[in-house]
Amino acid sequence: MSFNRFAAKRTGHGVLVLFSVVAVLFSIRFIYPGDPAILIAAPDASQEVIQSIREDMGLNEPIYVQFFDYMAGLLRGDLGTSYVTGTSVSNQIVGRLPATIELGVAATVISIALSIPFGVISATNRNNRIDSVVTISSLVGVSTPNFWLGIILVLVFPVALGILPTGGREFGLYEAFSILFTTGDVSAIITWVQHIILPAVTLGTYYTALLTRLTRNGMLEELGQLYIRASRAKGISETLILYKHALRNSLAPLLTILGLQIGRLVGGAVVIEEVFYWPGVGRLFINAIRNLDWPMVQGTLLLTALAIVGANILVDISYAVLNPEVEYQ
Amino acid sequence: MISNRLKQNLRSEWNQNHLAKIGAGLVAMFFLFVVFAPILSPHDPTAQNLSDALVPPFQTMEYPLGTDQLGRDMLSRLIYGARISVLVGILSIAAATAIGTTVGMLAGYNSGRLDDVMMRITDVFITIPSLMVAVTIFGLIGPLQVEIPDPFVATGIGGSSMPESFILPGGIIFALSVTSWTTFARVARSEALSVSEENYVRASKSIGSSSPHILLRHVIPNSFSSVLVLATLRIGFAILLESSLAFLGFSGAEFSWGRDIATGRDYLASAWWVASMPGFCIVFLVLALNFLGDWLRDAVDPNLNEGAN
Numbered sequence: 001m002s003f004n005r006f007a008a009k010r011t012g013h014g015v016l017v018l019f020s021v022v023a024v025l026f027s028i029r030f031i032y033p034g035d036p037a038i039l040i041a042a043p044d045a046s047q048e049v050i051q052s053i054r055e056d057m058g059l060n061e062p063i064y065v066q067f068f069d070y071m072a073g074l075l076r077g078d079l080g081t082s083y084v085t086g087t088s089v090s091n092q093i094v095g096r097l098p099a100t101i102e103l104g105v106a107a108t109v110i111s112i113a114l115s116i117p118f119g120v121i122s123a124t125n126r127n128n129r130i131d132s133v134v135t136i137s138s139l140v141g142v143s144t145p146n147f148w149l150g151i152i153l154v155l156v157f158p159v160a161l162g163i164l165p166t167g168g169r170e171f172g173l174y175e176a177f178s179i180l181f182t183t184g185d186v187s188a189i190i191t192w193v194q195h196i197i198l199p200a201v202t203l204g205t206y207y208t209a210l211l212t213r214l215t216r217n218g219m220l221e222e223l224g225q226l227y228i229r230a231s232r233a234k235g236i237s238e239t240l241i242l243y244k245h246a247l248r249n250s251l252a253p254l255l256t257i258l259g260l261q262i263g264r265l266v267g268g269a270v271v272i273e274e275v276f277y278w279p280g281v282g283r284l285f286i287n288a289i290r291n292l293d294w295p296m297v298q299g300t301l302l303l304t305a306l307a308i309v310g311a312n313i314l315v316d317i318s319y320a321v322l323n324p325e326v327e328y329q
Numbered sequence: 330m331i332s333n334r335l336k337q338n339l340r341s342e343w344n345q346n347h348l349a350k351i352g353a354g355l356v357a358m359f360f361l362f363v364v365f366a367p368i369l370s371p372h373d374p375t376a377q378n379l380s381d382a383l384v385p386p387f388q389t390m391e392y393p394l395g396t397d398q399l400g401r402d403m404l405s406r407l408i409y410g411a412r413i414s415v416l417v418g419i420l421s422i423a424a425a426t427a428i429g430t431t432v433g434m435l436a437g438y439n440s441g442r443l444d445d446v447m448m449r450i451t452d453v454f455i456t457i458p459s460l461m462v463a464v465t466i467f468g469l470i471g472p473l474q475v476e477i478p479d480p481f482v483a484t485g486i487g488g489s490s491m492p493e494s495f496i497l498p499g500g501i502i503f504a505l506s507v508t509s510w511t512t513f514a515r516v517a518r519s520e521a522l523s524v525s526e527e528n529y530v531r532a533s534k535s536i537g538s539s540s541p542h543i544l545l546r547h548v549i550p551n552s553f554s555s556v557l558v559l560a561t562l563r564i565g566f567a568i569l570l571e572s573s574l575a576f577l578g579f580s581g582a583e584f585s586w587g588r589d590i591a592t593g594r595d596y597l598a599s600a601w602w603v604a605s606m607p608g609f610c611i612v613f614l615v616l617a618l619n620f621l622g623d624w625l626r627d628a629v630d631p632n633l634n635e636g637a638n
């Protein structure tokens with residue numbers, strides 16, 4: 001199978017999965033608690049008013065008509081109207097999206113930057129004390145509830161040491177850079193870093209622990225290969241062997257795990273945003289559940305599914321590009 | 330179901346693996362808490378005593394781990410909290426295992442339309458994070474509290490001042506089992522697929538064995554160990570999810586480590602112990618389960634995929 005066909009097939013499968021998600025979410029609305037017309041209407045609204053709202057929302061149409069209306073809306077990027085605020089779900093999500101993306105990217109960058117050196121150190125010190133410390137720490141890392149870790153970090157840094165803010169997000173990276181470019185003031189960037197550091201470290205801990213374990217095991221596997229012995233026999237320096245050969249060859253599987261675990265990252269972000277009052281999509285989702293605001297719940301779930309499906313397609317395709325020997329199936 | 334070879338592997342791995350022994354010890358301790366909570370707790374975990382509010386830990390013999398903002402004994406609350414974490418973890422994963430392996434085996438063994446439908450459903454579950462699935466289901470069905478009388482207090486063995494019953498959060502258990510069953514379904518499906526390719530199963534079919542016979546006699550025993558490993562690791566994950574949900578305010582349980590962390594958060598500046606102690610319990614319990622899970626995995630199949638959990 002050619003690369004293009006592989007990419008097309010993979011994307012087609014992604015679209016199919018998204019369609020199943022849409023179908024499931026559409027059917028859940030009918031069993032979700034709360035009548036949307038009553039939720040939207042004023043508390044003392046009469047039966048007639050509620051009826052006319054039902055009429056306006058198309059709730060009296062046959063289900064297949066409602067489904068096609070809904071699908072048509074989705075294709076235009078319209079996720080419906082929030083029952084609570086009465087405003088567009090898409091607009092609210094788009095407004096919150098940069099915060100969540102910044103948090104997710106920062107967490108991923110931090111965990112990759114930490115886990116690769118940890119994993120390499122652990123593998124090169126196999127079975128001695130350093131290796132045990134790294135191995136046990138990474139087990140502790142995957143066993144720690146992230147929200148609690150966040151609270152402990154708040155307890156240590158802002159509360160006890162009086163450094164770093166307890167939460168919130170003054171402005172986004174984009175605003176921080178515009179301030180830097182218009183006024184030449186670096187303090188905006190510093191404020192941005194101060195606010196994102198604790199939530200990003202908290203969110204990245206699980207990833208760091210997982211990737212450290214995988215880097216260690218991948219390195220150990222590579223270091224046992226014959227070509228490494230051959231390189232040593234040829235007199236190639238140990239640093240070059242470690243980083244140029246062994247590490248490089250153990251990175252490809254890491255990419256797959258990063259892709260597979262992106263769901264865990266997004267799920268973690270939902271909780272971390274609550275801990276640090278981070279105004280992202282996760283808090284939008286949690287508040288929507290609390291308020292029985294189904295269009296918002298549905299919108300945030302769909303967007304998450306879209307992000308995860310997209311990320312996995314990208315990972316599969318870049319895996320195929322990085323590794324020409326991979327068989328397309 | 331447990332072959333002699335597996336028994337031997339378990340034993341030799343056990344002798345080498347000190348972490349598994351620590352894990353077993355910790356799990357045993359938490360099980361004691363679960364069963365004997367009313368006997369082991371020094372105080373009624375719900376009894377408020379405002380004059381003794383926010384007593385720091387390690388200061389008085391009466392409250393060894395201190396008290397919370399309402400003067401309730403931390404140690405007693407931690408012991409009772411173990412009940413919810415452990416029971417929610419075990420019950421939700423037991424349900425997920427039963428449903429998941431049944432559906433997965435049937436799908437893998439028959440590999441027809443059922444298989445297609447199941448794979449589409451599991452695709453949906455992989456696409457949305459477990460936490461968001463669980464929260465959505467909880468929002469859908471609500472807390473579904475189930476009140477369970479405490480056997481020790483009812484029979485008068487435990488202290489009479491202890492709560493007569495405790496509340497099991499049915500909604501959470503349901504939400505977590507719905508979240509987890511697809512993982513078991515996928516593992517059981519691939520096991521069933523590979524077993525039904527084996528020659529002895531083909532031979533069994535050719536002499537006219539019925540499908541139920543093959544499933545019970547060959548497929549289930551062969552998948553047993555990998556399902557067991559997965560279940561051990563998933564119980565820890567379910568406990569983490571339960572605590573996250575309780576922290577977010579989706580619980581229904583009276584005692585929950587996650588919920589106590591959420592309330593303790595308002596007292597961080599004055600009372601560090603209220604929010605931090607329940608978290609240590611979660612870490613120890615989940616870590617212990619991971620130690621045991623790793624030991625089982627190494628004994629069952631050293632090459633099993635790390636990313637399985």
